[in-house]
Amino acid sequence: MDTALDQALLVFRERGFHGASLGELGTAMKLTAGSIYKAFPDKRAIFMAAFDRYTDLRTTRLRKLLDAERTGHEKLRAMLVFYGDSSHGDEGRRGCLVAGAAAELATFDREMADRVTTALDRAEALLRELLNLGQSDGTLSRSLDADATARALLCLLQGFRIVGKTGRTQAEMMAAAEQALRLLT
Template sequence: MARPREFDEAIVLDAAIQCFWAKGFEATSMRDLIDCMGITGASLYNAFGDKRALYLKALAHYLENSFGERVIRLESTLPARQAIAAFFEEIIDRSMSDIQHRGCMMVNSALEAAPHDAGAQVIVDDFLTRAEGFFRRCVESGQNDGTISRSQPAEDLARLLLGVLLGIRVLARVRPQRALLESITRPVAALLEPQQSSSASPLPLPSITEA
C-alpha cells in the first residue's frame, strides 16, 4: 500500500516554479529543486519523476494558477474593455514588482525549452491559444457593445494584443522601466477606441480607474 504524501503538492510545485523561473530549465539542478521544494530526493522522484517531468508539471501549474486565474477573474468581474485594460495593468505591475526581472515563465519557456521539448511546446501552445482566445472574446464583446472599434477584425486585434503581451514580458526582463512598458499600451488604446465616439475618454491602459 502506497504511503500518503507528506507534503502539499501545490505548495511544492509553487516552490519548483520559483526555482525554474529564476534559473531556467537547463541551469536548475535536482539539488536546487530539492532545496527549494523542501522535500527529499526520493519524495521528489516518487511524486513527480525526473527533472523534465517536474518542469512540465510546474509549467502547467503556473499556467493554471497565474494566467488562468487572471483571465477567469477579469472576465467574470469586468466589462470587456476594462478587462483588457486591467489585464495589462496587472502584467505591468507584476513585471515592475519582480526585483529579479524574471519576465514571464511561459514566455521564458517558449524561448528556452519549447523549441527543443515537445511537452513544453504543447503547454506553451496552450498558453498562446488561451491568451489569444481571451483577447478575442473581449474584443468581440467590446465591438458588440460599442466600446471597442470595429475598424479591424476581432481576430487581428486579438493577435495584436497577444503580441503586445509577449513584447511587454520580454522587455520587462531587459529594460524594466514602467514608462517604457506603459508607452507600448497607449497606441493600442488609440486603436481600440471606437471611431464613432472620438470625444470619449481613451481606453485607460494600464489604468482602469476612468474606464
C-alpha cells in the first residue's frame, strides 16, 4: 500500500487533486479501478491517505537531518537547506502537497483544512523550537521574537515550495536559504 500511495502522491503533487484522474492514479499506483475502489471509497480518500503519507515521510526525513546537527543555528540551517533542496529541479516542479492542498482544497473541505493546518502548525512549532534552542545555546540572537520569526520562516519555507514549481535552480534556492539564515543573525 505504501508503494502505491507513494506513486499516487507524485500524481497529486504534479497535477493537484482536481487535475489528477482516477485513470492516472490507477496507472501510477499499478492498480485496476476495481482494486482502487476495494482499497479506497473515492479519489478524495486516496488523496487523504497520500497526504498523510507525504507529511509523515517529509517529517521523518527532516527529523533525521535535524538530529545530525548540534546547535539551534545548525539545525535551522539544515531545515532551510532541506526546503531549499526540495524546491528546485524535478522535486521542485512536483511541488508540495501541503501547499497544493492549502491552495486547492482547504477553503472548501473542512477535514482537509484541518490536515493542512496541522501540518503547518507542526512546522511552525518546529521552527520555534529551533529558534529557542539557538537562543539558549547562544548561536542565535536573544532579541529575536521566536513566535513571529517562526511564523515568518514558515511563510518563507512554504514560499520556497511554490516558487520551486517555476523551475528554479539549486543555486538560486540554496542562495535564498543561506540569505534567510543570514537575516536571523
